[in-house]
Amino acid sequence: MTAITLNVIVQGLLTGLVYGLMALGLSVIFGVMRVVNFAHGEFTVVAMYAAFVLFEVLHLDPLIVLLPIAAVFFGIGYLLQRTLINPFVGRAEHEQFILLVGLATVIVNGLLLVFGPDARPINLSYSFDSYAVGPMFLDKVRVFAAIGALAVAAALLLFFRYTRTGTAIRACADNLTGAAVIGLDVKQLYAVTFGLGLACVGAAGTLMATIADASPSLAQAYTLLAFTIVIIGGLGSMVGALIGGILIGVSEALAGFYIQPSMKSMFSFALLIIVLVLRPQGLMGRRL
Amino acid sequence: MSTDHRQFSRRGMLAGTAAGAFYLAAPSIIRAQTHSIKIAVLMPQSGYLAQAGQSCHRGALVSASVLAELGHKVELVHVDIESNPDVSRTQAERAINEGAQCIIGAFDSACTLAIAQVCEQRQVPLIVNIGAAPQLTEQGYKFLVRNFPTGGMLVSNGLKQIQALIDATKIAPKTAVFLHANDNFGMAQRQGMDKVFPNSGLPFKLLESIPYDPKAQDLSVEVTKIRGLNPDLLLVVTRAADAIKLVRDIVRQKFQPMGIISPGAPGLYDEEFYKALGPLADYHIDAIPWANPKSKVTQTLEAAFKKEQPNFRFAVECFNVGFTFDALLIAADAFKRAGTATGPELMKALKATNLTDHAMIGPPIKFDDKGQNVEIPSSSVQNRAQTPTVVLPAEVATMTPVLPEPPWQGRT
Numbered sequence: 001m002t003a004i005t006l007n008v009i010v011q012g013l014l015t016g017l018v019y020g021l022m023a024l025g026l027s028v029i030f031g032v033m034r035v036v037n038f039a040h041g042e043f044t045v046v047a048m049y050a051a052f053v054l055f056e057v058l059h060l061d062p063l064i065v066l067l068p069i070a071a072v073f074f075g076i077g078y079l080l081q082r083t084l085i086n087p088f089v090g091r092a093e094h095e096q097f098i099l100l101v102g103l104a105t106v107i108v109n110g111l112l113l114v115f116g117p118d119a120r121p122i123n124l125s126y127s128f129d130s131y132a133v134g135p136m137f138l139d140k141v142r143v144f145a146a147i148g149a150l151a152v153a154a155a156l157l158l159f160f161r162y163t164r165t166g167t168a169i170r171a172c173a174d175n176l177t178g179a180a181v182i183g184l185d186v187k188q189l190y191a192v193t194f195g196l197g198l199a200c201v202g203a204a205g206t207l208m209a210t211i212a213d214a215s216p217s218l219a220q221a222y223t224l225l226a227f228t229i230v231i232i233g234g235l236g237s238m239v240g241a242l243i244g245g246i247l248i249g250v251s252e253a254l255a256g257f258y259i260q261p262s263m264k265s266m267f268s269f270a271l272l273i274i275v276l277v278l279r280p281q282g283l284m285g286r287r288l
Numbered sequence: 289m290s291t292d293h294r295q296f297s298r299r300g301m302l303a304g305t306a307a308g309a310f311y312l313a314a315p316s317i318i319r320a321q322t323h324s325i326k327i328a329v330l331m332p333q334s335g336y337l338a339q340a341g342q343s344c345h346r347g348a349l350v351s352a353s354v355l356a357e358l359g360h361k362v363e364l365v366h367v368d369i370e371s372n373p374d375v376s377r378t379q380a381e382r383a384i385n386e387g388a389q390c391i392i393g394a395f396d397s398a399c400t401l402a403i404a405q406v407c408e409q410r411q412v413p414l415i416v417n418i419g420a421a422p423q424l425t426e427q428g429y430k431f432l433v434r435n436f437p438t439g440g441m442l443v444s445n446g447l448k449q450i451q452a453l454i455d456a457t458k459i460a461p462k463t464a465v466f467l468h469a470n471d472n473f474g475m476a477q478r479q480g481m482d483k484v485f486p487n488s489g490l491p492f493k494l495l496e497s498i499p500y501d502p503k504a505q506d507l508s509v510e511v512t513k514i515r516g517l518n519p520d521l522l523l524v525v526t527r528a529a530d531a532i533k534l535v536r537d538i539v540r541q542k543f544q545p546m547g548i549i550s551p552g553a554p555g556l557y558d559e560e561f562y563k564a565l566g567p568l569a570d571y572h573i574d575a576i577p578w579a580n581p582k583s584k585v586t587q588t589l590e591a592a593f594k595k596e597q598p599n600f601r602f603a604v605e606c607f608n609v610g611f612t613f614d615a616l617l618i619a620a621d622a623f624k625r626a627g628t629a630t631g632p633e634l635m636k637a638l639k640a641t642n643l644t645d646h647a648m649i650g651p652p653i654k655f656d657d658k659g660q661n662v663e664i665p666s667s668s669v670q671n672r673a674q675t676p677t678v679v680l681p682a683e684v685a686t687m688t689p690v691l692p693e694p695p696w697q698g699r700t
Contacts, residue, residue, distance in 0.1 A: 007512055011512070015508075117338025117342055119529045121564040123564070130540045132542075139508070211505070212533075213532065213533075213564065217338065217503075253509050256509035256510065260499060262470040265504075
């Protein structure tokens with residue numbers, strides 16, 4: 001394997017980890033509530049703008065504001081679920097779809113009104129720096145973003161495994177009736193879940209803002225990307241989302257390098273079709 | 289014998305028929321004889337081309353007052369086509385249904401092609417402000433004129449400028465890579481490059497042409513590929529957002545070509561590009577048509593632009609605003625000569641255009657049988673102190689070109 005190929009793989013892996021974190025939020029929400037968040041990419045872009053504004057106004061590095069933004073997004077998610085989403089839980093899928101697509105449209109047009117269509121970059125002091133590892137060049141921002149994504153994903157996995165609330169949420173996901181029978185406050189747990197999903201999106205968007213420039217037009221692409229990743233990884237599987245993200249990141253990078261850069265997206269959709277045909281539940285999903 | 293006046297006479301019948309016919313035809317006759325023309329300006333004000341679309345929109349906004357100052361009476365309707373060909377088609381239909389007598393648009397070739405089909409069916413003239421795909425003027429549309437170079441013309445003129453730059457700076461590049469967006473515009477440029485480059489006589493070898501998706505999140509893979517080829521010159525066809533991603537990844541991967549030159553594409557001269565990259569935006573060159581600072585029309589346009597956009601850093605956005613203004617001027621001029629806004633008559637006047645005073649550098653605007661203005665020259669515009677500056681041809685240049693580009697290190 002040539003050094004340049006290795007460079008391409010590592011860059012793809014680093015980007016894929018951030019993609020994975022973004023998709024993790026979608027997977028968590030669907031896995032527990034069976035609600036597909038069609039405004040997922042839009043929330044990611046809102047987080048990117050939040051990071052941009054904090055950087056422009058207060059000169060705060062996105063890595064520093066990562067947790068505060070995630071916390072605010074948790075609050076937004078919690079309130080959104082209690083007020084807007086909850087009445088739609090258990091209703092027909094097309095009704096949920098219309099609600100969330102409507103929400104997505106409002107968010108994108110709101111962003112266009114406030115920030116305009118121009119891409120908004122965060123020019124950090126290390127934005128243009130890279131680490132020279134042997135013959136490889138690794139972008140500093142991408143390395144930091146990948147480490148951040150891994151840390152947030154690990155924290156979320158630990159929360160679901162070792163905390164009482166996390167265990168209760170998993171119980172809801174496994175057996176909703178059983179969870180209600182033993183007295184768990186399902187509505188409250190759903191709100192916490194939606195909050196956690198959006199906190200993931202908030203963190204991912206903040207990290208993404210260091211790699212890509214915030215722009216309202218990114219929203220739809222991110223929603224589609226998150227869907228592709230969770231379907232490949234397995235809807236509802238947190239580890240699957242991360243693996244899906246890495247697979248998409250690396251395969252797109254390799255396809256771009258060896259076949260043609262403009263065919264990157266085609267390659268990730270081809271991967272999606274292969275997974276849907278050979279393993280419809282996704283790589284880490286439960287058999288349907 | 290008395291005559292019953294209540295009976296229909298032949299003369300009365302004729303007079304009545306004529307009066308009825310006049311009554312039925314009156315709205316179109318009255319509309320045709322109005323003293324102003326209603327023009328719909330269709331631009332991608334949102335979507336992935338929004339940055340350029342908004343720039344053209346600013347051009348259309350400022351044009352109304354300038355055209356009035358020049359004695360033209362136009363009524364403008366501004367329509368967003370959302371960077372989407374399907375939306376473009378629907379919005380063109382809607383604009384015509386609501387009384388638009390001429391359409392200007394639409395920055396993007398795919399969107400313009402969709403609009404052209406509607407205009408052809410409805411016999412409403414379409415003036416292309418920006419859109420390089422050759423098929424716009426090669427598919428036999430009778431209600432379309434284009435005051436913008438085709439992809440082939442842009443590349444051909446751009447390559448001539450590259451030769452002039454090599455001569456002026458005495459650099460000796462041996463290799464180049466051509467990186468282009470894979471949208472309609474980028475592919476038209478690619479076709480032009482494939483056709484024109486082998487016979488251009490340029491002293492370097494084109495190692496590879498690499499297409500990329502302009503909606504891609506980053507261009508790190510593309511840059512890694514370019515780094516592997518290690519060309520002396522990087523020829524690019526980009527949009528503003530991806531030009532930023534490109535230069536950012538080039539700097540991160542410490543790749544230092546002699547020059548980054550666009551043989552006729554947006555991106556490198558946009559304000560967004562300067563804002564995002566600061567000093568790293570400097571020294572890249574765009575070989576494109578540009579507004580003529582010595583033209584009286586441009587000076588009037590600049591004054592109006594400054595009044596309308598007081599916070600804008602440049603006198604005028606010389607590419608998008610210049611071409612959009614000229615398109616509107618062409619429509620207003622044709623309407624003045626035709627004396628009517630009905631499609632066929634207006635189109636006849638458009639085809640007979642011979643407009644000496646206009647904003648962009650070049651000879652009088654004229655259209656050939658296909659509706660194409662074939663004489664739109666390019667100039668070399670280099671970024672200097674984060675301002676697009678004409679460096680060639682010498683007669684309109686305000687600075688001399690600098691190549692090879694200074695190293696990235698020390699610029700930030």
